[in-house]
Amino acid sequence: MKIAFITGATSGIGEAIALKFAQKDINVIITGRRLDKLNALKSNITSNTKANILALKMDVTDRESVERVINGLPDEWKSIDILVNNAGLAVGLDPIQHGNPDDWEQMIDTNLKGLLYVSKAVLPLMIARQKGHIINIGSIAGKEVYPKGNVYCATKHAVDALTKSMRIDLLGNGIKVTQIAPGLVETEFSLVRFKGDEERASKVYQGYKPLEGKDIAEIAFFITTLPDHVCVNDILMTPLAQANSTIVDKK
Numbered sequence: 001m002k003i004a005f006i007t008g009a010t011s012g013i014g015e016a017i018a019l020k021f022a023q024k025d026i027n028v029i030i031t032g033r034r035l036d037k038l039n040a041l042k043s044n045i046t047s048n049t050k051a052n053i054l055a056l057k058m059d060v061t062d063r064e065s066v067e068r069v070i071n072g073l074p075d076e077w078k079s080i081d082i083l084v085n086n087a088g089l090a091v092g093l094d095p096i097q098h099g100n101p102d103d104w105e106q107m108i109d110t111n112l113k114g115l116l117y118v119s120k121a122v123l124p125l126m127i128a129r130q131k132g133h134i135i136n137i138g139s140i141a142g143k144e145v146y147p148k149g150n151v152y153c154a155t156k157h158a159v160d161a162l163t164k165s166m167r168i169d170l171l172g173n174g175i176k177v178t179q180i181a182p183g184l185v186e187t188e189f190s191l192v193r194f195k196g197d198e199e200r201a202s203k204v205y206q207g208y209k210p211l212e213g214k215d216i217a218e219i220a221f222f223i224t225t226l227p228d229h230v231c232v233n234d235i236l237m238t239p240l241a242q243a244n245s246t247i248v249d250k251k
């Protein structure tokens, strides 16, 4: 059975990918900061699928913890076939001149530096086996900026650039690198962006049918099923009601 390592598996897209992979007989290492959520997901998966699950608390912004968790994986979990760099967040939605530097740092530390720390720790395991697939969860915000998206968009443009760079640098090592760049997906994303303001968060998804985590999970699983010589580079996906990062057909 294949092994997948997923960051940010405690909710939304990461949780849906963990569930989908497990349903398809992939053993999954689920990580995130909220241990209670990880344990709940683990018991849900183990009671409904045959996959083995390893749940590990890991904050991607803490380089030492990332190294400790990945270097300390039990031997039977070290052969990681798929790394899903999913942990990420937007914090705040302000014009650049009114932006909060603490929010900026959290986004840069998580979306950009976290992805680097995790990839750096997992790559030696893949390179040793000359085999692997890295799936970076970018965003439509990494393709085109939107008003007040400034720093979040910048971090996702960085994910777009890093995905392309990884593919170049890793060429010849048997490692596929794919970016999945979603548009609007209904998850905890807006609740986090608006710092717990449920009313404001729910408005983001009103008047149209947004994507769900499981839609992204379908695609993430599909690209892992392709023949060894096929590498999907980049997938930009939106709800039918979304034309680009700013135009949404809300009824």
Ligand SMILES: NC(=O)c1ccc[n+]([C@@H]2O[C@H](COP(=O)([O-])OP(=O)(O)OC[C@H]3O[C@@H](n4cnc5c(N)ncnc54)[C@H](OP(=O)(O)O)[C@@H]3O)[C@@H](O)[C@H]2O)c1
Binding pocket: 007, 008, 009, 010, 011, 012, 013, 014, 031, 032, 033, 034, 037, 058, 059, 060, 061, 086, 087, 088, 089, 090, 110, 114, 137, 138, 139, 140, 181, 182, 183, 184, 185, 186, 187, 188, 189, 190, 192
């Ligand atoms: N929802 C959208 O519309 C949308 C669109 C495009 C791209 N994305 C991207 O999709 C990814 C997943 O977001 P989502 O929509 O599923 O949002 P979500 O429901 O809020 O999930 C975010 C996940 O990231 C984890 N996370 C955040 N900070 C972390 C840290 N420092 N260390 C480890 N894990 C951390 C969270 O886990 P803990 O809080 O437990 O640590 C959670 O599991 C993000 O990269 C986001 O930028 C989302």
